[in-house]
Amino acid sequence: MKNINYDIALTHILTRKKQTLVAALGVTIGVAIYLFMNSLGSGFNKYGTAEIFKNNAHIKIYKKDETSSVLSSDKSTLNVIVNPQVTTLSKTIINPQSLLNTVRKEPYITNAIEVVDVSVFYNKGKTQLKGTSDGVNMVEYAQMYNTSAYMLAGDVKNLKQNLNGIIIGKGIAEKFSLNMDDNITVTSSYGVSKVLKVVGIFSMGNSLTDDSKSFMNISTAQQFLKEGSSYVTTIYANTVNSDNSTQYAQKLQALTPYTVEDWKTSNADILSSDVTRKTLMTSISLSILLVAAFGIYNILSATITQKINDIAILKALGFKGKDVIRIFITEAVIMGIIGNFLGLCFGGALIYVLSHIQLSGTNSTFPIYFEAKLFAQSFLLGLIITICAGYFPAKKAANVDPVSIFRK
C-alpha cells in the first residue's frame, strides 16, 4: 500500500467488517430505492408522453379564430360601433402545400402531414353518436403516429384511394355492433351525409378517443365540409426531439403567419402532473438516501469515539489534521462504494422484476427501463452523500487534542 493513510483506513475497515457492512447496507437500500423510484418516475413520464403522442403531434400549425376588429383605427374620425365576434372567414390554411413543403424542409422536422378535421355524427337507424373525423393521407398519418400498432381489424392501407372507406374507433364499432365491411352513415354539421364502409377498427386504449374518433380520406373530409381540394385545417409535424419542441415551434413561427403550437402548450395540464409526480418521487427517495447517510455518520462517529486513543497517538506521531480527515473520509468512501455497488445491483434487480410484471388493463408491462443516466446519477449522489456524512465525524477526529487524551 502506497499511502499510510489509506493503509490505516483499510485496516480499520477490514477489522470492523460487520460495522462496515451495516453502514454499507444502509447506503445499499438508499441507493436502490433512489434508483428504483426515479426509474419508475421516468418510465411513467415516458409512458405518459407516449400516450400523448398516440394522437398528438409534436407541433401543430393551424389558423386561429380571429375576432373582428374596427376597420379604421383613426381616432379623429367618427366612432364606428362594432360588435366584435369570431369572423366567419374560412378556417383554411391558404396554399397548404407550399407551407407543408416549407415545414418539411426544416432539418429538425421528421414528419409533417396535412389534416382536415370534421365534426361528424355517426348514425345507425335513429341512434346518433357525436364525434370527430380526421381527413388524412392515412399511410403518412400511420407512419407519424404508429397507428398500425393499434389496429384491431383491417389495415391503414385500406383507406388509400378509397373515398368511401372509414376507419373507426373500437367504441363506435361496439355501440353500433359494426364489423369490417359493414356500412355506417356519417353526417357532417354542414348537412352532408354519406354512407361509408368500415375498412378498419382501431383501439388507442383511451375510451374518449375510441368512442368518437374516425379516419377518412382527405378528399372525403373536404366533401363533408363542402370545400375544395385546397382546404386544409391543420398541419401536424413531428420533430427529432420532442423535448425541444418549444424551440422548434418558435423557429417555425418565424416562417408562417399561422399559429404554431407545440405539444407542451397543448398538454400543459398533463405535464404539470408529471412534474408533481417527479418531485414527489425525488423527495421521497432523497430522504431515504439521507437516512442512509446518517447510518454512515453514526458508525463513523462511533468508530472515532472508540479509536480516540489511536487518533491521539497518530497525531503525536506526526499525522496532520488533514491526514486524519483523509483516513476517515477514505473509510466513508469505501463503505459508500460497497453500498453503492450493492444498491445499484439491488435497484437493477427491482427494475428487472417490475419491468416483467403485467400492467392491469393493458397488454403492456410496467413502464420502467434501465437508464444509464439514472444509474450514474444514483451512484454519484450516493457517493456525495456518503462523503458528506463522513466529513463531519472526520473533522471531529481531526480536532482531537492528543494531550487531553494522554492526560486522562
Added chain:
Amino acid sequence: MDNKELVLSTNNLGKYFYEPSKFKVLNDISIQAYKGEFLTLVGKSGSGKSTLLYCLSTMDTDYDGELHILGNKITGKKPDELAAIRNRHIGFVFQFHYLLPEFTCLKNIMIPALKLGTYSYKEIEEKAYQKLEALGLKDLALKQASKLSGGQQQRVSIARALINDPAIIMCDEPTGNLDSKNTQIVYDIFKQLSHETHQTIIAVTHDNDFAKASDRTIELEDGHITNHRKLLFD
C-alpha cells in the same frame, strides 16, 4: 565534554490551567537539553512534570515563553508544521504503550516512517526489522500488537519511537507499568541510545532508581524547578 550541543531549550516557559479555576502549573521554567543526554523530570503528582513534557513535545501549544528545538523557535508554529517536526525529530514512549491494536508490531513500528515518506516501503520494513532485532523482538514482528504482553508492547513502542532516528525521545512514565525486569531492559535501552547513538532522552518518571540512573534529573515542585542535579556527563 564542554562544548555540548544544545538540542532543546525553554525560555521562561509558563502555563496556566483554567479548570476549575485559573491556576499556574508551570512557572518560568528555563531548561536545556543537550545532544546525547539522558534527562529525567521528577516530582510529586501535580508538580507539573507531565505538563512540562507535553509542552516540550509540541503537542501542547498553550503556554507563555519560548521553546526551541534544534535551534528553531517552535513557539507560534502552525499545527501542521508541529506535526511534521514531531514526525521527523521526536520519538514518543508513553506509559500505556499506545500501539495501534489492529496492526502487527512491524506495521506499528513502520507507521511514523511511512508517514515521513523518506524511504521506500522495502527500506522501512528492513529498518523496522533491525530495530526489532536490536530490542530482541524479532520473533514478534508479525504478531498483532494487541496480543503482546505489557513489557513487549512497551519495547515495540520504543522501537516505533526510534524508527525515524529522532534527535529527541520523550517518555511519559515509560516504566510506570512494567515489572522490575522489564524496567531494567528499558533503562538499558535508553542508556545505550543516549550514549551510543547520541540521541537525547527526556523522560518523566517517579521511579527514583530510574531517575538516579539518568545523566541529569530536573525536579519540579508546584511548577518550579527545585533541584537541578547534574550527574557526571561523559
